[in-house]
Amino acid sequence: MDKRWITHSEYNNEVVDLLEQELNVSPVIAKLLQKRDINTFEDAKSFFRPDINHLHDPFLMMDMEKAIIRIEQAIKNQEKILVYGDYDVDGTTSVSLVYSFFKKFYNHLNYYIPDRYKEGYGVSFQGIDHAQENGFSLIIALDCGIKSIDKVEYATERGIDFIICDHHLPGDEIPAAVAVLDPKRKDCEYPYKELSGCGIGFKLIQAFAEKNNLPFSYLEDYLDLVAVSIASDIVPITGENRTLAFFGLKRLNENPCEGLKALIDLSAQKEELTITDIVFQIGPRINAAGRIDDAKHAVHLLISGNSELATEKGQIVNLKNAERKEFDNSITGEALAMIDNNPSLQNRRSTVLFSPNWHKGVIGIVASRLIEKYYRPTIILTESNGKATGSARSVNGFDIHEAIGACSDLLEQYGGHKYAAGLTISLDKVQAFIDKFENIVASTIEERSLSQEIEIDEYIKLSEISPKLLRIIKQFAPFGPGNMKPVFAVRNVYSTDVQIVGNNHLKFNVYQSEGYKFDCIGFNLGVHYQRIRKGIPFDVCFTIEENTWNGKTTIQLNVKDIK
Structure with missing residues (x-):
């Protein structure tokens, strides 16, 4: 190319x-x-x-004061707190960070990761039902929740409060949670807008530490998790993110938590870890747990308190990563053959492929692989729970989230970023979506976006x-x-x-x-x-x-x- x-x-x-x-x-x-x-x-x-003392005041973030007051109230009243997060690297590191921090001095809390296949992305009704059945009255949602209007309402009706810590773009309406921490809110004046989900979680514990006169050394243990999230979620390494990544990498190379140390050992990394090493060695192993099986394996690993347990959990995660590679290679081969054997697909401005048998956990990776050969906006769809579910990846300069949104009349739900998104469609509307998406891409994409820069x-x-x-x-x-x-x-x-x-x-x-x-x-x-x-x-x-x-x-x- x-x-x-x-x-x-x-x-x-x-x-x-x-x-x-x-x-x-x-x-x-x-x-x-x-x-x-x-x-x-x-x-x-x-x-x-970079100077760690130059991090922004966490209380500059909209609703931070409300969030800390509600957490302090829960601790004072011995309420059960559920730390809830997405199943990818950003979500599992977020959960591990917030859970580990509060677990040091408060026992009435647990964590919850939704099942990718049964519940899908983000806050789920099943997760809220789990909270209610087990007596949780406060949910701290990390790396998700900014569009969970109906889920927060459902929880409120059941006496459960929400604190949302998200970094995705909000919709027109903000959920009616006790606190919604998201620098991308239009009414939030926090000076840095590009934190990862785990970065938002870090700002939450930073605010709690400041309010309760805990030294910053209490927080330094978690900087390695923040660095892993920044690298794996592909957020800009500028401003505050660069400071967090700088000191997080230092922590990762000098004194990582037991779980990350186990992953470093399994990846046979001999030299000093860089952001690139996290992206290609550490991140995929953490991600594989949720892609192939259950992301709780990743959290078990990252909160492991001793090397023996971490090694055991690390080997489980490593095995899942090996399985992920097999699915990845197999499905990528099938998808490329679909295009190579069909001239009409080769001449399109977009790639949208559907097979009911593809593994949902790797379709995002497959979309990225296809862009390496056919450089154009790509969506890979498979069947899950009677619906077509897909992962989208884009090319330089093209907003795939916006293009998918232009097809919203055919969708059940969608969300994501400019360059990566997810969507759910009724099976009978897949072909109509493929055709409409191609028309939208063909009429809006600039020629320069169809070749790699x-x-x-x-x-x-x-x-x-x-x-x-x-x-x-x-x-x-x-x-x-x-x-x-x-x-x-x-x-x-x-x-x-x-x-x-x-x-x-x-x-x-x-x-x-x-x-x-x-x-x-x-x-x-x-x-x-x-x-x-x-x-x-x-x-x-x-x-x-x-x-x-x-x-x-x-x-x-x-x-x-x-x-």
Whole structure:
């Protein structure tokens, strides 16, 4: 698939010059900082030296005072509290964090994770019935609930109060809960809007700790869970999230909770964990519990108090992840065959596929896999509880949540984000939905959204790459949405020692006429093998990294594309 290289090189030259002088950095670094809206020495200091004391006051969040008062009342009156959360990584880390914090000094609480297959996403009537049958009078809902108008009303009629801690976009109406914590509420003036669900849970315990004069050290134990949620839920790593991720990663690498330590051991991670390692190693294992079986396995793991129990629970979760991979590979193969064998599907602007036999737990992953080959908005549907249920994934610049909403007359329910969503449809309306969704996508999507983009931070020369440049770039971490690892491009380079290694990976040296030469690795770029070994110049884009081999560490270019 051809990829478009794009650059946004509009800089404030005065700011770049000032940063270059005050920070004693190269123009390349100064431009990278200015692009991240870092315009002064103080901005740079905060960026390079995150300070946990700079977290926002949790009581700036709408309804936080009400939430803390209600929790204090429940504790004082010895009420039973149910910590309720979604079955994905963000939900299970949220539940584990809030439950573990309050369990340290209050025994009348438990947790609840809805069954993906019997109850579906978010707050369920079954969950509320469970609360009523077991004498819970307060539910703290995490990573869900912002659209649960009817569920909160149902609970209120049964004498159960709700505190909602969510980070998804609200609808036109806010649930009539005791407190609704969501920075995305239009009436919420909290200064940072992009917290994860677990991040909202952290702000809740931060507020409780402040109100009850508990030292911040009480909260530091949970920063590793927050980092895992930030990475796995793909929220921007900017502002407060970047501070939480920075210290959460530090905790994860130095002194993680027993459950996460077990997962790290099972993933055979030898080097220091990064956001990318969480996304590809830790997150999928936690997610697999809810995808394949019961997400309570993940919570059991994350709240484990000793290494023996954590290892036992970790092995269960790891086994579920192995099962998930099998389903993933099998269904992805079937879905690709559907498209490859049907020319009419190949020429569409969207991909919507339905099979009643696909495993509900992996259809979101399959949607992402299909985008790797057919880069367009994708929805994978399967049958569950007599309905068609689906997961949607989008492409750069296209709001799939909005497009699904334009088909709401055919849907029973839907929700999610700009780039990922879920939906439920009556089986007899699946074809009508497929046709209408395709018409909406075809009439609204921009041509540029149908090909993958690589955003180039800066065009440079190989002579500008140095150990100092790499050393400073490493301090830009943690990397992720909103603060991606810088991508550079160099024009008119030549290659030597070109070879295919592993599974179609490209390994070669690259040089310019000035004589600077660097090792390169291009994963899954074997298609370029014949072209770059002919001795003709080409352009290359890459990130800069370290490579250690036989005790020797050198600079290596991780190639993203070649033109």
